[in-house]
Amino acid sequence: MTTSPFEAARDIYRKIAGNISKIMRGQAGPTRQLLAALASGGHVLLEDFPGTGKTTLAKALARSIDARFKRLQFTPDLLPSDILGVSIFSQRDQQFHFHEGPVFTHILLADEINRASPRTQSALLEAMGEQQVSVEGERRNLPELFFVIATQNPVEFRGTYPLPEAQMDRFAMQFTLGYVPPEEETAILTAQQHDHPLDQLQPCATLADVLALKRAVEDVRISEELKRYAVDIAAATRAASGVQLGASPRASIALMKTAQALALFDGFDFVAPEQIQALAVPVIAHRLVLEPQARFSGLNARGVVEEILKQLKVPA
Amino acid sequence: MNENAPGLETRALKTPPFLLLAVLLFWGWQSGLLLAGAVMGVLLESARFVKARWELSDADLRRILTFCTVLLLATAVYAFTSNEEGGSLSGLIHGPAAARNATLTSVRASSAFFRWLPLTLFLFMAAQAFGAREKIPWTAISFFSYRRAQRERKSGHLPPPGGGLNISYPYFIVCLFSAGVHPNNGGTSYFWGQCLLTVWALWPFRSRRYGIAVWAGTLAAVFVLGYFGQSGIGVLERVIENYNPQWFARFLRQRTDPMQATTAIGRIGKLEMSGRIVIRLWTDNHTPPPEYLREASYRTYYSPRQSWYAGTPRSDFANLSSETNQTTWVLLPGKTNIASVNIAGYLNGWSQELGIPEGLLPLPTGSGRLENLNAVSLKANSEGAVLADGPGLVIFDARYGPGATIDSPPDTSTNLLDLTVPTNEAPALEQVISTMHLAGRDEAQTLRNVSGFFRNHFTYSVWLGPDQLATTNETPLARFLLTSRRGHCEYFATATVLLLRELNIPARYAVGYAVHEQSGRGYVVRERDAHAWCLVWDADTRTWENFDTTPxxxxADEAKRASVWQRLSDLRSWIGYQIAKFRWGQTNLRQYILWALVPMLALLLYQIIFRRGRRQRRKGGGKTAAAVFWPGLDSEFYLLERKLAARGVPRQPGEPLSAWLTRALDEPALKDLRGPLLELLRLHYRYRFDPRGLSAPERETLTREVKARLDTLSQVAGPR
Structure with a gap:
């Protein structure tokens, strides 16, 4: 039994991942990515068709960690104050008292985020970017662990507002779950025949465990060459043809941090090029804005990033 | 080559299994290249069973396409200028026999270009079938896409991940089309074959929304429509061909019919002939050219139509034989020919039975031998017309001399064809003869009298005014002889022939060209030099002599009317002549072009085969030089990488080592190496990417382990 902080962190990861896998069958890849985002301090946007298990995954994660969890159902009439909180005048002491909104939590599930208007969506900008909220001129800090899992239906669906680019950029990763193979789906049916297994899920990690995991990830080593590789990938998206808005430095930072987390999960104490390649698409693709013409000609952001990965010389 | 992607072999060929084999067999059967079709089909279909794939870069594909294009160009040059049977390549070696084969096959040879399409494009299709890519990118196919990608790259953009084209179906269509281009196979086998193959090809794409019956019914309707459509086109073509004479006949004549010559006698209006150059002549050593080039002569004048007829049936034409070299034709065996002229003329007609150009040769009087004539067949009739089937342009040497001609002697049968005068022309002729005292003591004097009569009393005119118009009880010829006394060569020739016959001298009406205009080292004959004159039988020498009474x-009259644009049109005519020479294989240019393309093809082939390796080597060399400032680049692991890559699985630039290693070690012989090598890769990665690096003993382990694995690798059997 080794006592290195990396091994301890790896144990925490394995525990949480194992717990989630009881619920999310056949979704080991997305779970790994979700935990990588959690461990690296980034937020996650899950985009997929309705019913593929976005909310279930988020809830499974929340249940697995013994931390505060709030769920926010985004609706078209949701207002910023419904998220951040509001000051209410108290008749008793003739003063305004601030009532914290659901954003003051450890894990926030922003369900169907693109059903609210952009005005409401923007309320999360500061919270996600700087881990603080400024309400009525007063800055309020969010807890040390603040992790947003947002889910959304594909933008083309009815009754949705596309997220603004600035909001998209706040998410470290966006990925999809996808449909599971028929055998897995049958197993899901069997598991849910009587009641939802989510109800029986017990927390397996404390808040302190997760914070320890985060600290371990920060300590994962990364060479200058690979930092340069991540920067080169981001830079290439800015120069790629058909792309109106390329990846920001925030993207390369997120790429590095999530790659550190993934390296830890993979049993490395340092980052290898494989981890950067594995995360480039989920970390970068959603931040790109394509030119309309390129979009109509069948180009998509995923394809742009994949092509860059193929063309850019990988350090070996 | 790699074998890692399962299902890859099914994606390279999009056509249903064995469809390409079937269409290539069908093509081979239809075009007589069955063996080639079978080999190509089996090769392509084997791509479904062979898992090995070539990893061809865009540049490789471009080279292959360039090779196919040059090959296509070569076949185009060859096919469109060829005289040989389309199926053989013997034409590359020029010989008299090949040249003689002339144009029986010229038309077929041009179809060879289309028939060979599956062959010429085979390499490109093979690149698709055996390549690792599902689609051939547009940048490799289209020059414009390539340029655009280059521009983008230059301006610092990464080229967009463009789509591509899987060419298996296009290739199928090309094969089907080529199978349809086959010479004179009248059967319907092609139609039914292509129906079957089309059904086969469309089967995977049928709509599942409708039943098979609807699908089959629709296809059947399309086929029926197609069948009637194509036979309708055939009918239309025949209808148009029947209208042809009325559409294209010129005022006087464009080409000479050996059976009949309709004159313009009796018509009013202006005779207008173009200055187009129709014949070119060259003589040896400044000897004068022959005065006349005769195409045909006629015996019977039919007065009501003002037409001359050959007086013999079409079957009168007898085949002439050629000598062993097949380009020399003997018209008169044993004749001494003292002069020689090189003649270039066009064959303007079309032989229905052979499907190649046909026409009368303009020959000097007394031609005995034709040399270097690339004709398929040569026929002559008893009026001295020589009909050639061959290329559209013939260039040959005519050897001639005074004395015997190929014309038959005067008719001595009861018909007396060469002495007959139409009864309605006889009164006028009698009147002229008696009033002018044309009959002489002997034949020579009679000829002088007739010649003098025309010289003294007649003028040449191409303007035929209303005064030329004959009244009801006189013929146009009588009016010419008695009243107007002016006209063009057809009047003079016809009148002369009939006068001489009335004077009991056998005569015939000859048409052809007069040669008088010098141009450079040779002579040219224009359309307006077309002429008609008279052939007179000289009883003493027993030969036919030219006798021309036209002033x-x-x-000069004709030349006066030459257009001011004559020089320009001459230039055009010269260019047309050069093109015709090239087109009909009368020049060596074709050989030069073909032989020039051969080294080009060889160079391209060399590039396709050998450049791949060089490019990889260059890239390998540049890698170590470029990025010296990163730590750990001296790792011995690279030796292993190079060794493995040499076995045929090079690492792509964007491929991380672990993924590549899994791919490279897919080979069964290397299975055991996988575990140790992945361990070693971890060590290598620590050396390269862990900022802490390796401790000295670990560094030594890396070196030692790599050495050991290198040795193991050398012992494993060589690459596939």
């Missing part, structure tokens, strides 16, 4: 001023 000599006709040449």
């Amino acid at each position: 000599a001023s006709w040449v």
